[in-house]
Amino acid sequence: xxxxxxCVAKTKKLVPLKLRRTNKGWSCVKPGPQMKTRTxxxxxxxxPGGIKAHNKRSLNIVNINCxxxxxxxxxxxxxxxxxQIDIAIGSESKLNSDIHSSEIFSSNYRIxxxxxxxxxxxxxxxxxxxxxxxxxxxxxxxxxxxxxCQITHQAQDIIIGAFYRQPNISLDALLNLDISLTTLxxxxxxxxxxxxxxxxxxxxxxxxxxLAHRNQLQEKIIDISNDHLLTQKVLFNTRRHQNGTENTxxxxxxxxxxxxxxxxxxxxxxxxxxxxxxxxxKVNISNKPTRxxxxxxxxxxxxxxxxxxxxxxxxTESNPQTRTVDQNWKHFVKLLNTLVNSHxxxxxxxxxxxxxxxxxxxxxxxxxxxxxxxxxxxSGREDHWDQFTAYQNTVNKAIRRSKRNHIGEIVNTxxxxxxxxxxxSRRKDKTGVPVLKVNNNIITNDRDKATTLSTQFQSVFxxxxxxxxxxxxxxxxxxxxxxxxxxxxx
Numbered sequence: 202x203x204x205x206x207x208c209v210a211k212t213k214k215l216v217p218l219k220l221r222r223t224n225k226g227w228s229c230v231k232p233g234p235q236m237k238t239r240t241x242x243x244x245x246x247x248x249p250g251g252i253k254a255h256n257k258r259s260l261n262i263v264n265i266n267c268x269x270x271x272x273x274x275x276x277x278x279x280x281x282x283x284x285q286i287d288i289a290i291g292s293e294s295k296l297n298s299d300i301h302s303s304e305i306f307s308s309n310y311r312i313x314x315x316x317x318x319x320x321x322x323x324x325x326x327x328x329x330x331x332x333x334x335x336x337x338x339x340x341x342x343x344x345x346x347x348x349x350c351q352i353t354h355q356a357q358d359i360i361i362g363a364f365y366r367q368p369n370i371s372l373d374a375l376l377n378l379d380i381s382l383t384t385l386x387x388x389x390x391x392x393x394x395x396x397x398x399x400x401x402x403x404x405x406x407x408x409x410x411x412l413a414h415r416n417q418l419q420e421k422i423i424d425i426s427n428d429h430l431l432t433q434k435v436l437f438n439t440r441r442h443q444n445g446t447e448n449t450x451x452x453x454x455x456x457x458x459x460x461x462x463x464x465x466x467x468x469x470x471x472x473x474x475x476x477x478x479x480x481x482x483k484v485n486i487s488n489k490p491t492r493x494x495x496x497x498x499x500x501x502x503x504x505x506x507x508x509x510x511x512x513x514x515x516x517t518e519s520n521p522q523t524r525t526v527d528q529n530w531k532h533f534v535k536l537l538n539t540l541v542n543s544h545x546x547x548x549x550x551x552x553x554x555x556x557x558x559x560x561x562x563x564x565x566x567x568x569x570x571x572x573x574x575x576x577x578x579x580s581g582r583e584d585h586w587d588q589f590t591a592y593q594n595t596v597n598k599a600i601r602r603s604k605r606n607h608i609g610e611i612v613n614t615x616x617x618x619x620x621x622x623x624x625x626s627r628r629k630d631k632t633g634v635p636v637l638k639v640n641n642n643i644i645t646n647d648r649d650k651a652t653t654l655s656t657q658f659q660s661v662f663x664x665x666x667x668x669x670x671x672x673x674x675x676x677x678x679x680x681x682x683x684x685x686x687x688x689x690x691x
Contacts, residue, residue: 259480261285261479264290265476266291267470279559280470313328326361333636337360340384364378375418394429395454395455431455432456437449438474451475462479468593470597493550495545499546570596
């Protein structure tokens with residue numbers, strides 16, 4: 202029996218080798234002079250059919266206070282790309298119904314929003330479009346900036362929540378959050394809850410839950426955490442005021458603390474730090490199929506023309522008069538596809554999910570900004586924070602300038618295809634059939650959605666009896682027939 206074994210040689214490359222079983226275990230067959238022999242007691246893992254198994258996948262989550270995202274869309278998009286974010290929980294979006302999601306967010310994400318009717322505030326949840334999810338309308342509470350969406354999986358569901366509390370209001374927002382969590386616990390008792398947002402509860406050190414003096418606001422948020430068995434994972438300060446005071450305002454609660462790890466700060470897009478976290482969970486990822494695009498400009502025209510004439514000659518000599526029109530058409534299409542696949546170069550395209558305006562020089566500036574942020578976060582010195590703040594403003598200007606120049610190139614390009622592709626992506630929100638729920642079963646596959654909708658449409662139509670004798674009779678009108686006489690036109 203043979204398998205695959207990787208050895209690290211002086212060249213630091215992965216080298217495939219044959220394995221054989223001996224009395225001492227599995228060993229390498231005739232290793233090279235620069236390779237080390239390794240013996241193991243277990244056979245190599247087999248991968249039948251070359252299929253990659255993704256039974257478990259980690260989801261990258263960011264909890265961020267935007268303080269108005271409309272003018273910070275390039276910075277937010279860059280954060281999602283750079284950190285490979287799967288789910289973004291945002292607060293203080295300051296959007297309204299006149300602003301479409303496609304104007305702000307990337308087309309690679311499905312957006313759930315709850316905007317404040319008056320100015321300011323607002324929360325949103327952005328989920329990658331290849332992750333099946335739907336909004337939980339049953340968990341919404343009036344007059345509360347609270348939003349829930351559910352990610353479905355056969356093993357365990359994940360329910361993501363976004364919450365924002367205004368700093369100058371009473372406990373009503375937290376009381377409504379308590380009501381929503383109670384409804385959630387009753388409807389989905391085993392689901393993994395991840396709740397993030399800006400709670401605006403200052404002065405509470407989450408590393409020490411036994412404080413001698415707590416105000417009413419701090420007591421309520423701790424009671425909610427204890428009553429619903431939630432663990433708060435952010436143990437560092439997320440907002441630094443101009444006077445030097447720091448507080449932990451952006452929180453991240455979860456019902457499964459062992460699944461949420463690597464919680465860390467990151468430079469945000471406002472005066473709040475972004476909170477990054479990783480969730481170890483199983484989730485169904487519907488990857489988009491790869492498209493093969495023919496490169497007609499790279500073909501050998503003479504060779505292609507000769508091959509086309511040979512196929513045409515073969516078609517005329519195959520006695521097409523003995524076949525039907527439909528058979529001849531299928532035969533001709535088959536010959537044409539064979540000709541294109543064999544003589545036209547193709548390029549595999551899976552979709553561009555990056556940012557072409559994120560240039561190399563911009564990457565260097567972003568990395569330098571992160572280093573200054575880490576230094577200021579660790580030292581806490583005022584001069585280090587001043588240096589970081591000044592350089593962050595410089596980087597934000599460079600990001601907006603790079604994005605603006607990229608859009609200018611698209612508008613002024615001589616290739617109309619690129620221009621209209623950009624216009625289509627910005628003129629309206631992404632539409633489509635959302636996730637369906639039938640008899641407590643979540644339908645995410647396109648074919649299953651079509652079958653479900655077809656069954657529903659058939660159930661609401663009336664089936665007529667095909668017997669002609671049972672059809673309703675139409676009475677003749679009481680008027681007699683009118684005979685046409687001679688007439689003339691002028």
